[in-house]
Structure formats: structure tokens, C-alpha cells
Amino acid sequence: xxxxxxxxTNDYHNKSRAIGIPDARIExxxxxxxxxxxxxxFPLLDRCTYLNACSLGPLPRAGREALARYxxxxxxxxxxxxxxxxxxxxxxxxxxxxxxxGTPADSVALAPSVSVALTTLASCIPRDAAAGRLKxxxxxxxxxxxxxxxxxxxxxxxxxxxxxxxxxxxxxxFEERLGPGVAVMAxxxxxxxxxxxxxxxxxxxxxxxxGAFLLVDGYQTVGCVxxxxxxxxxxxYVGGCLKWLSGGPGTAFAYVRPDLIDKLEPRGTGxxxxxxxxxxxxxxxxxxxxxxxxETGTWPVPSHYAALAALELILxxxxxxxxxxxxxxxxxRILDRCEEAGxxxxxxxxxxxxxxxxxxxxxxxxxxxxxxLAQKIVVxxxxxxxxxxxxxxxxxxxxxxxxxxxxxxxxxxx
Numbered sequence: 056x057x058x059x060x061x062x063x064t065n066d067y068h069n070k071s072r073a074i075g076i077p078d079a080r081i082e083x084x085x086x087x088x089x090x091x092x093x094x095x096x097f098p099l100l101d102r103c104t105y106l107n108a109c110s111l112g113p114l115p116r117a118g119r120e121a122l123a124r125y126x127x128x129x130x131x132x133x134x135x136x137x138x139x140x141x142x143x144x145x146x147x148x149x150x151x152x153x154x155x156x157g158t159p160a161d162s163v164a165l166a167p168s169v170s171v172a173l174t175t176l177a178s179c180i181p182r183d184a185a186a187g188r189l190k191x192x193x194x195x196x197x198x199x200x201x202x203x204x205x206x207x208x209x210x211x212x213x214x215x216x217x218x219x220x221x222x223x224x225x226x227x228x229f230e231e232r233l234g235p236g237v238a239v240m241a242x243x244x245x246x247x248x249x250x251x252x253x254x255x256x257x258x259x260x261x262x263x264x265x266g267a268f269l270l271v272d273g274y275q276t277v278g279c280v281x282x283x284x285x286x287x288x289x290x291x292y293v294g295g296c297l298k299w300l301s302g303g304p305g306t307a308f309a310y311v312r313p314d315l316i317d318k319l320e321p322r323g324t325g326x327x328x329x330x331x332x333x334x335x336x337x338x339x340x341x342x343x344x345x346x347x348x349x350e351t352g353t354w355p356v357p358s359h360y361a362a363l364a365a366l367e368l369i370l371x372x373x374x375x376x377x378x379x380x381x382x383x384x385x386x387x388r389i390l391d392r393c394e395e396a397g398x399x400x401x402x403x404x405x406x407x408x409x410x411x412x413x414x415x416x417x418x419x420x421x422x423x424x425x426x427x428l429a430q431k432i433v434v435x436x437x438x439x440x441x442x443x444x445x446x447x448x449x450x451x452x453x454x455x456x457x458x459x460x461x462x463x464x465x466x467x468x469x
Contacts, residue, residue, distance in 0.1 A: 088374065
């Protein structure tokens with residue numbers, strides 16, 4: 056945006072408010088969802104059985120309409136659209152993300168990806184940590200991005216916390232390795248390869264007792280597990296709208312515990328992270344007083360249109376509680392059918408230790424994935440396993456039938 060665009064608006068202070076945080080988060084109370092009516096929001100579900108919602112959620116009609124609205128708004132106004140529409144939309148997105156996470160919106164920063172959010176947060180840690188606290192603990196079943204982030208920082212040592220069963224990394228395994236040299240425990244809320252849902256509150260207690268930060272990657276969890284991040288007592292929580300939220304790529308976020316925000320300063324930044332970006336100050340840097348200080352430069356606005364539309368669909372018409380109940384029912388049935396078929400699973404049986412993901416042992420996962428796709432059943436493969444994450448608008452009959460097809464393909468060649 057150039058200075059001409061700024062001069063075309065009338066109220067400098069309105070611009071500053073638009074880039075900031077809206078008022079208190081909205082509370083909603085939803086009844087039992089009408090799953091049949093909601094299914095009409097996802098045309099893809101009429102063309103295939105979608106068991107890969109934890110990789111890329113299907114595009115809702117509301118998201119498609121939002122993308123068209125983005126183009127129309129841009130074409131109608133040009134530069135002034137930033138202040139009439141786009142910046143207020145970003146503020147609403149932060150507000151609704153705050154509602155999703157159970158936290159004030161001013162503790163949530165937007166990011167174009169979880170990798171960017173992690174990079175920004177990781178850059179803050181050594182500055183605030185006490186001298187000598189240069190070790191990071193990471194569970195050995197965590198997503199590669201989490202490990203790569205810390206391995207790329209030469210001043211930090213990384214220690215891997217082993218899994219005793221290949222399914223989970225219990226809090227006790229982290230506790231054994233906590234000590235004076237640990238600055239951060241970094242792990243994922245729901246393990247992407249097994250569907251194990253970690254006890255984040257227990258991890259927070261352990262980390263804080265040892266004087267360490269807890270950073271949780273909730274990408275696999277947001278939208279399928281109800282969250283109250285402040286009650287979980289995490290220091291940092293990152294996630295995105297790509298998966299269960301059906302918001303597409305380009306919209307991620309970072310929650311930072313409110314009392315930490317003004318103590319942390321990123322080592323890299325962008326002009327929209329400053330307290331007053333519209334002052335165009337070159338020779339001084341004052342970070343925003345809220346979580347916006349962890350943002351960077353110009354936002355991927357079309358992605359945010361789609362993400363907000365999908366997020367409001369879930370918050371206003373569905374409810375994460377309802378999604379969680381439905382997915383736990385689906386995954387229980389999948390686990391039962393796998394047991395009956397004699398196919399080993401790598402996912403906990405206890406409902407409170409899982410949600411929407413079931414991992415099945417498979418010695419030729421890519422071949423099985425391709426065979427199922429030919430039958431219009433969309434699954435995901437990982438080394439040594441097939442991963443099922445059914446969309447919450449499927450019917451139980453569809454999930455049962457697709458699971459039977461998955462089991463048939465896995466058992467071929469035995």
C-alpha cells in the first residue's frame with residue numbers, strides 16, 4: 056500500500072483501530088446440528104467419501120462465496136477497500152479465532168502458515184529465557200515442522216522424547232527429561248500419525264514447574280476438539296484453518312499467553328507488527344502492545360476471506376463440541392471394524408485420548424491410497440500406515456462402507 060492510498064481515507068485513527076483488535080469475543084450456544092442441512096454446504100461430499108479432513112478440509116459453499124466476494128470488493132474499490140472492508144475483516148477474523156480458542160482476541164496473532172508462526176515465536180525464546188536455558192524437548196512422534204524449527208536454530212540443543220509404544224508420548228516421558236537446561240517443551244496436541252490426544256494441561260504443569268515454556272502445535276486439533284487455551288495454561292498455541300475448519304491454506308495463528316506478550320520481541324518482523332504502522336516511522340521500532348507484534352507484513356487477504364467464512368459456519372451453525380462428539384463416534388466404529396477384521400490400529404481406544412483420526416497399520420500405504428481414490432474414497436497415507444479422518448458431515452453408513460473398503464485393500468496380498 057502506498058501513501059496515496061493512505062491519503063485517500065479520512066480518519067487516521069479509524070485505520071489504526073481497524074488493524075487492531077475488536078471488542079470481546081462472541082459467545083454462542085448451539086443446539087444439536089442439522090447434519091443433513093450442513094452437508095449441503097460441502098458439494099465435494101456428494102462426489103466422494105471424504106476420510107481426509109485432517110489434511111485438507113473440503114471447501115464449503117460459504118468459502119467459495121467469500122472468495123468471490125473478495126474479488127468483487129477489490130474490483131469495486133481498489134486501494135480504499137483496505138480500510139472499508141479488508142482491515143475490519145481481519146479484525147473479525149482475530150475475534151472469531153479468539154472465540155474458537157477461548158481467549159481474548161488481542162492474544163491471537165495471524166500468520167500465513169504455522170511454520171511462519173513457529174519461526175516468529177521461536178525467535179523470541181532465547182531473549183526471554185534465563186542464561187544457559189538452551190535445550191528444547193520435542194516428542195519423537197511430533198510433526199516434522201516442529202523439529203525442523205528448532206534444529207534450524209544453532210544456539211539451541213534439541214532432545215527427542217521417546218514414545219514407549221509408538222502411539223503416544225506420555226507426560227512422564229517429558230518429565231524424565233525436564234531440568235535446568237530446558238527452555239521449551241514443544242509438542243503437538245494431537246499426534247498426526249496416531250491420533251493420540253495429549254494431556255496438554257499435565258504437560259503445562261510439568262513445564263512450568265521446571266521453569267520452561269510450553270509450546271503446543273494444535274493444527275490437528277482446532278475445529279475438532281473444544282479448546283480453552285487459557286485453562287490449558289499453555290504459553291504458546293499455534294494452529295491453522297486448513298484442516299477441520301475447512302478454511303483452506305494461508306490462514307494460521309499463534310496464541311501467546313497474555314502476560315508474556317509485552318516481554319517477547321521477535322528477531323524478525325514486518326511493518327504491521329509495529330504499534331503504529333501508519334506513522335511510517337523508519338528509524339524507530341515500537342512493537343504493538345498486543346499479539347499483533349507477532350505478525351509480519353501484508354496479509355494473504357483472499358485466504359482470510361475463505362477462512363473467516365468457514366470459521367463462522369462452524370462457530371455459528373455447528374459447534375466444535377458437536378463435531379467432537381460425532382467424530383469420536385465415527386472413530387469408535389472404525390476401531391471396532393478394524394478389530395473385527397484383524398487389522399492392527401495405532402490409535403488409542405479410549406475416546407478421551409483421541410478424536411477424529413485413526414491410523415491403520417499398512418505395509419503398502421501409497422498403493423492402498425491410490426486404489427481407494429479410484430473408488431472415490433479419499434484417505435491419507437503415511438509411512439507404514441493409512442490414516443482415516445472422516446469429515447463430520449458424512450453419515451455413519453458412509454463411514455462404515457468406506458472403512459470396509461479400506462480394510463479390504465489393506466488385507467489384499469496378505
